[in-house]
Amino acid sequence: MSSPNSSAADSRSAILGRLRAAGDSGPLPALDTAVLERRQWSAAERVTRLRKGMEAVHTEFIEATPADWPAVIRAFCEREGLRNLLYGPTSEAGSALAAAWAPGGPQLKPYDRPVEDFKQELFGDIDAGFTGTVGGVAETGGLLLMPGPAEPRLMSLVPPVHIALLRASTIQDSFWSAVKALGWGRALPPNALMISGPSKTADIEQTLAYGVHGPKRLIVVLVDDLK
Amino acid sequence: MHAENEVHFRDAAAKALLDPQLRANFRRAMDGLITKRKAQFPDPRDLQDLRDLSTAIRSRSLLCLPELLEQLEASCARNGIKVHWAETCEQANQLILGILQAKGAKTLVKGKSMVSEEMHLNAFLESKGIEALESDLGEYIIQLDGETPSHIIMPAIHKNKDQIARQFSQKIKDAKYTEDVDELTAMARKVLRQKFLDADAGLSGVNFAVAETGTLCLVENEGNGRMSTHVPPLHIAVMGLEKVVARLEDVAPLYAILTRSATGQAVSTYFNLITGPRGAGEKDGPQEVHLVILDNGRSRIYADPQLRATLRCIRCGACMNHCPVYTRVGGHAYEAIYPGPIGKILTPQMEGVGVRHDLIHGSSLCGACGEVCPVEIPIPEILVRLRREATHDDMASTVAGKATGRTATEDWAWRLWAGVTKRPALYRVATWFATRFGKALPANAPLIKNWTQSRTKPVPARRSLSERMRAEGASHE
Numbered sequence: 001m002s003s004p005n006s007s008a009a010d011s012r013s014a015i016l017g018r019l020r021a022a023g024d025s026g027p028l029p030a031l032d033t034a035v036l037e038r039r040q041w042s043a044a045e046r047v048t049r050l051r052k053g054m055e056a057v058h059t060e061f062i063e064a065t066p067a068d069w070p071a072v073i074r075a076f077c078e079r080e081g082l083r084n085l086l087y088g089p090t091s092e093a094g095s096a097l098a099a100a101w102a103p104g105g106p107q108l109k110p111y112d113r114p115v116e117d118f119k120q121e122l123f124g125d126i127d128a129g130f131t132g133t134v135g136g137v138a139e140t141g142g143l144l145l146m147p148g149p150a151e152p153r154l155m156s157l158v159p160p161v162h163i164a165l166l167r168a169s170t171i172q173d174s175f176w177s178a179v180k181a182l183g184w185g186r187a188l189p190p191n192a193l194m195i196s197g198p199s200k201t202a203d204i205e206q207t208l209a210y211g212v213h214g215p216k217r218l219i220v221v222l223v224d225d226l227k
Numbered sequence: 228m229h230a231e232n233e234v235h236f237r238d239a240a241a242k243a244l245l246d247p248q249l250r251a252n253f254r255r256a257m258d259g260l261i262t263k264r265k266a267q268f269p270d271p272r273d274l275q276d277l278r279d280l281s282t283a284i285r286s287r288s289l290l291c292l293p294e295l296l297e298q299l300e301a302s303c304a305r306n307g308i309k310v311h312w313a314e315t316c317e318q319a320n321q322l323i324l325g326i327l328q329a330k331g332a333k334t335l336v337k338g339k340s341m342v343s344e345e346m347h348l349n350a351f352l353e354s355k356g357i358e359a360l361e362s363d364l365g366e367y368i369i370q371l372d373g374e375t376p377s378h379i380i381m382p383a384i385h386k387n388k389d390q391i392a393r394q395f396s397q398k399i400k401d402a403k404y405t406e407d408v409d410e411l412t413a414m415a416r417k418v419l420r421q422k423f424l425d426a427d428a429g430l431s432g433v434n435f436a437v438a439e440t441g442t443l444c445l446v447e448n449e450g451n452g453r454m455s456t457h458v459p460p461l462h463i464a465v466m467g468l469e470k471v472v473a474r475l476e477d478v479a480p481l482y483a484i485l486t487r488s489a490t491g492q493a494v495s496t497y498f499n500l501i502t503g504p505r506g507a508g509e510k511d512g513p514q515e516v517h518l519v520i521l522d523n524g525r526s527r528i529y530a531d532p533q534l535r536a537t538l539r540c541i542r543c544g545a546c547m548n549h550c551p552v553y554t555r556v557g558g559h560a561y562e563a564i565y566p567g568p569i570g571k572i573l574t575p576q577m578e579g580v581g582v583r584h585d586l587i588h589g590s591s592l593c594g595a596c597g598e599v600c601p602v603e604i605p606i607p608e609i610l611v612r613l614r615r616e617a618t619h620d621d622m623a624s625t626v627a628g629k630a631t632g633r634t635a636t637e638d639w640a641w642r643l644w645a646g647v648t649k650r651p652a653l654y655r656v657a658t659w660f661a662t663r664f665g666k667a668l669p670a671n672a673p674l675i676k677n678w679t680q681s682r683t684k685p686v687p688a689r690r691s692l693s694e695r696m697r698a699e700g701a702s703h704e
Contacts, residue, residue, distance in 0.1 A: 008322070011522075012312040015468065018526035019293040026532075028290055029283040035276035036480060053493060115458075115511035123424050140483075140494035149508035153457045157450055175498075176479035185475040188440050190306070190503035190512060191457070196494045199450040201412060203365035203381065205388040206256055209412040212364055213419060214450025214497075 039139050039174040043226050046138035046171040051222070053141020057197035058210055059218045066167075066225050070100035073130065073163060073221055077106040082127040084109050086159055091150035093132030093165045111152050122154060128161035129154075129215075136171040137178055142196040143220065144178055146189055153191050162198075162215040167223045236585035239560040240552075249385060253557045256384050260548040263491020264599075281484045282603040285539035288472045292529065295438040295471045296520065302441025306503035308516045316346040319521045323348065323430075323463055324355055326517050330461050332357065332427035336419075338445065338452035339363040340432030341379050341542060342465045342521055345564050348430075359430075362419050362451040364412065371398045377558030379565060380489050380544040385557050419451070429455035429513070433466035434541070435481060436518070439474045443518065445499040446485060448492075453499055462504070462513040468520050469529075469538040475500075481541055484601040489543040524577040527625045533612060534626070537572055539602040546596035546606060552589055561586060568596035572609045580617040581631025587613045640674065658691040 041049060051061055064072040077085055088094040089110040101108050115122065131151050135144040143164050147153040156162050172178035175194065179185055184192065199214030210216055243249055268274040288295060300310045311326075313319035327335065335352065337343065337359060349359040349370070361370040365383035368391055369376060376382030383391070388406050395414055396404040402414050431452055435444040443464050445452045456462045472478060486492045505512035528534050547553045547567030558566035563574040563586065571590055575583045587610055596606040616624065617632030647657050665687035670679040678685075690698070 007318075008311055011314045011318060014314060015312055015520075015522045015526055016293050016296065018522075019296070019468075019529055022526070022530040022535075024290055026290070029286050031283050031287070032276070032280060033480075035273055035280060038273075057496070111510060113510065119424060123420060137494075142494055142498075147512075148506065149510070152510045152512075153453075154511045157453050157457065174479070175482065175494075176476065179475050179479055184500075185440065188442055188475075188500060188502040190501070190506045190509065192500040192502070193453075194494070194498040195496065197496050199448070200496055201364045201449050202490070203363070203368065203383050204391055204408045204411055205252075205386075206259055206381075206384075207388070207408040209408050212412050212416055212449045212451075213362070213423075213454055 033176075036174060036176045039177070041138055041173060043169065043171070046136075046173065047168050047222070047226075049138040050136050050141050050171050053139075054143075054196055054218075054220065056141070057200070059141070059197045059220055061220050061222050064221050064223050066223055069165065069221055069223050070097050073097065073165075074101065074106070076163070076219065076221075077128065080161075082106050082161065084125070084127050085163070086111050086122075086126045086129040086155055088131070088151040088155065091132055094130065094151070097130060111155055115152070115154060122158050126159045128163055129156055129159040130163045131156050131165070133164050133166050134170065134182060135178055136166050137173075137175050137194065138171050139174040140196065142175070142194040144172075144182070144192070144194055146192045148189050148191075156193075156195065157214050160211065160215055161217045161219065162195075163219045163221060164195075165221050165223065167225050169225045235562050236560060236589045239562060240556040240589065243556040243560045248387070249557055250555060252385055252387050253554055256381070257548050257554045260491060264488060264545065264548070265491075267487040267491050267493060277480055277484050278601055278603055280480050281541075281601055282539065284472060284477045284481060285541070285602045288477070289469065289529070289535060289538055291473065292469070292471070295473055296468060298438040298473075299436055299441060299471050302438060303518055304441075306441045308441060308443075308503055308518055311517060311519045312522075313519055314522045316521070316523055319346050319465065319519050319523075320348055320351040322519055323465070324352065324357070326461070326463055327352075327357055327428055330427065330515070332461060334358045334360070334422070334426045335428045335430055336360050336362050336422050336426040336451075336455045336459065337366070338429070338431035338447065338455040339366055339382070340430065340465055341376075341564065342432055342467055343430065344376060345523060346465070346521070348465075360419075360422055360426075362422065362455055363447075364415055364449060364451075367415055367419065368394070371395075375559070375564075377566065378544060378547060379542055379567075385559065419454075423451075423454040423458045426455075426459045428461040428463065429457075429459040430463045430465065431456050433464050433470050433518070434485070435478045436466055436471045437473075437475050437478060438471055441502060442475060443501045444478055444482070445497070445501065446482065446495050447499070448496040450497060453497055456499070456501060457512055460514045461517075462501075462515070463517045463519065464501070465519045465521060468522055468525050469540075485541050485543050488545040488599070488601045527627070528576045530625045534576060534609060534624075536604050537569075537576060537609060539604055540569055540573070541602060542569075543601060545599045545601065549595045549599045551591060551593060551595065561589070568606045568610075569604070572604075572606055572613060575613050575617075575628075576626065579628030579631075580613055580626055581628030584617050584632035587617060636674070655693075658693075661687050662689055662691050662694070 084107040086109050133143045198210045198218045200210050201212040311322045352359045361367050368383040377385040392406045433443045434446045504516040553567040563570045571586045616626045620630040670684040
């Protein structure tokens with residue numbers, strides 16, 4: 001009788017053995033990536049394309065400048081009657097937001113503890129989450145996020161509203177060019193993702209419904225830093 | 228054994244054809260998906276280039292499969308993901324049970340995973356006292372009813388909103404009856420949010436696994452995949468061994484063609500890249516991530532150069548959406564984990580051509596599936612090959628159950644046909660009789676009966692071609 005460990009090792013070598021025994025059945029096909037390389041636009045066009053793609057899936061945009069974006073976010077929270085906004089106090093965008101946040105009104109809540117100490121509050125009492133982005137994708141419309149110690153993964157998922165800061169200069173042509181530009185193919189943190197809109201489903205009679213599990217609204221604060 | 232199984236698809240399809248509601252649900256859904264996909268590929272050159280590139284990427288991955296799997300294992304280990312190998316579904320189930328028991332986990336929330344359907348994981352875990360809850364809305368709907376998916380992308384496509392409204396009002400505590408899709412979705416959100424919060428473990432499938440970086444890619448719209456893999460302290464991913472690709476760059480075109488082919492979306496809401504458990508200083512994410520790599524017959528399929536193309540599949544479901552048979556009978560009629568054209572070639576290869584002899588004949592061979600497949604799997608050719616394997620044992624191949632689909636009637640009919648066509652004199656006599664008296668053959672005669680049940684009886688021409696040629700000559704030569 002073998003132990004569970006040795007039987008797992010047996011499976012591994014049996015599977016790999018069978019695959020190896022099958023041998024190669026031809027030369028490696030060449031990869032022609034011309035279809036991906038055709039996607040190239042000017043910086044201004046990238047903004048337009050990203051916006052069009054994301055608006056088509058119910059993402060909302062707010063325009064801002066490099067100087068006024070914290071005030072723009074504050075005004076949005078007040079206008080929408082949000083009680084609080086979850087942010088990462090050690091992230092670049094989070095600390096800039098906190099520095100500009102005047103007392104009173106919507107409350108800034110730092111995500112500064114392990115989720116285990118915070119789960120009930122996170123699921124029940126947070127109105128919105130704020131994150132930065134590491135880029136965007138023009139071709140299809142999408143935000144690139146790299147959650148981590150400064151910006152935990154659940155900030156962009158659990159609160160009913162996700163507010164994301166996107167600098168126009170960071171928008172790439174396509175997901176393919178973004179992977180290359182950001183060096184994602186060499187090394188990745190435990191989690192990275194692309195988001196194109198609020199959570200949605202069409203599982204009931206092909207009818208689109210938003211906010212099935214994740215955020216019901218995705219707000220992109222688009223900072224025009226192209227000038 | 229095959230004779231008993233052979234009638235499954237035929238009977239189930241006949242029953243499905245008599246259900247106007249089911250036919251309407253599928254027709255509406257598939258027509259919509261065909262239109263949406265078409266709109267995503269306005270430029271035929273772009274589409275063909277993208278298909279060629281995607282096919283090449285998948286073929287390359289398969290050529291280097293053992294090396295890529297080893298590289299994936301090493302990369303995952305470096306990232307802190309524990310990799311397990313399972314030859315059979317039973318072994319995979321036991322592995323998952325072991326991982327859950329080691330953590331004392333009693334509840335599992337699941338993202339969508341066809342491999343876990345293949346394993347019948349939910350039933351297995353429930354028999355061991357562990358609750359396995361589907362969290363994809365479509366999967367949740369069918370799980371409430373004790374059903375299986377009828378489509379690999381849209382599992383509850385066979386139901387309309389009235390049926391779902393009735394079901395929710397009966398099965399969800401304190402739910403009122405409503406046909407409003409937003410309200411129905413909100414009900415499911417409420418139930419499932421609590422489950423994500425409380426679950427001891429989460430399980431997901433894998434759309435692509437990247438060997439170089441040790442990354443598991445998840446494509447989804449709902450966020451339940453992220454919930455299942457980020458909120459509970461333990462994440463278990465399951466994948467068929469063919470899902471690996473060499474580099475993250477390879478994923479970009481595959482992802483682009485997957486979402487467009489599947490639902491006609493340029494991009495999904497979430498494209499999640501998981502490269503490890505909670506890292507140093509991270510405040511959320513699972514403490515442990517495991518990857519279970521399942522064979523279940525795939526290495527046998529791999530051994531055959533022609534059949535290997537089956538493993539290129541990226542599970543987009545476009546072949547189902549475009550299949551005239553699937554559109555009319557729906558996914559359940561196949562009584563298989565993977566329905567539609569890809570299921571017709573995958574299931575007999577996994578389970579043996581004798582066991583699922585019925586499936587390989589449930590096709591008109593119109594070729595729509597092969598034409599639309601984003602990774603150019605020659606589904607019709609493989610179907611024809613499997614039909615031969617089911618009745619002959621004259622090829623060196625690893626297909627299980629060869630020649631077990633052979634029937635005495637078919638044998639007799641073909642032998643008669645060969646005997647007649649090989650003898651010119653006999654052939655002339657036979658055609659003379661067929662042209663003069665074929666019309667008189669009753670529609671319910673043996674062999675003809677199966678055809679005439681739902682079609683007009685074919686009537687032979689009054690004179691054979693050679694007779695007419697002799698009489699009229701070839702005047703337009």
